[in-house]
Amino acid sequence: MRRAPARPEEPGSDPVELTRDQRYHGARLVASAAKDADDCALLLAALGLAAADGVAEPPPSATT
Numbered sequence: 001m002r003r004a005p006a007r008p009e010e011p012g013s014d015p016v017e018l019t020r021d022q023r024y025h026g027a028r029l030v031a032s033a034a035k036d037a038d039d040c041a042l043l044l045a046a047l048g049l050a051a052a053d054g055v056a057e058p059p060p061s062a063t064t
Contacts, residue, residue, distance in 0.1 A: 027054025 018026070027049045034040035044051060 023049055023053040027051065030054075 026047060027044060030043045030047065030049065031040050031051075031054055034043055041051070044053075
């Protein structure tokens with residue numbers, strides 16, 4: 001079976017765009033599992049998240 005070659009990604013493009021809710025919960029989960037602040041920062045960076053994603057006001061769906 002032949003497949004079309006994958007399109008090259010543009011520099012800086014993110015193939016997966018997370019919702020605000022996903023970013024919030026992801027950052028909170030990482031923070032709860034991290035050993036310390038440095039570990040948390042490293043894990044967040046690896047996932048493309050920022051500490052501010054979990055500190056901001058929770059998204060509307062997170063409050064219910």
